[in-house]
């Protein structure tokens with residue numbers, strides 16, 4: 444292998460390593476509005492990371508959002524600009540304060556680019572998660588929109604409906620694809636061959 448080729452191999456290997464080590468990107472949320480909010484449950488608790496630690500939510504009601512009554516509700520998330528999404532992670536109301544049957548059961552996600560006309564994306568059934576702390580639930584979908592509507596169709600109980608935290612992902616980085624693994628292994632092989640040749644040349 445020429446020196447130029449070995450430099451190219453090492454450069455390719457380094458770029459693959461950089462791709463592989465990037466985390467699935469969380470899309471920043473510019474704002475959120477709700478059809479109703481119980482006075483001691485700020486809707487911004489859904490998007491500011493309140494109560495989140497190590498992928499779990501602490502279950503404290505001060506870190507949650509809840510409707511002021513009823514078993515359904517509506518949330519609209521504004522991403523600030525159109526984003527190509529690959530899914531969302533939702534921490535349900537779950538355990539902690541006052542009744543895990545406030546957890547959302549049936550969820551309809553819709554999207555819009557003008558904030559007025561919303562289009563169907565996907566229906567989900569969320570876990571009740573009575574445990575505390577509350578694990579996140581990953582919801583996979585593919586959609587490009589600025590505004591995401593969560594139509595909370597029903598909860599596990601009757602009186603109030605809530606969620607603890609919501610994040611959206613654009614899926615960049617994360618686990619390398621099979622083609623990336625193949626490229627990475629080729630990079631290892633080329634780098635290894637170069638080192639062996641150099642070792643032989645020296646000895």
Ligand SMILES: [Ca+2]
Pocket residue numbers: 488489490492493494495500506507607608
């Ligand atoms: Ca929260």
Ligand SMILES: [Ca+2]
Pocket residue numbers: 514597598599600601
């Ligand atoms: Ca219900």
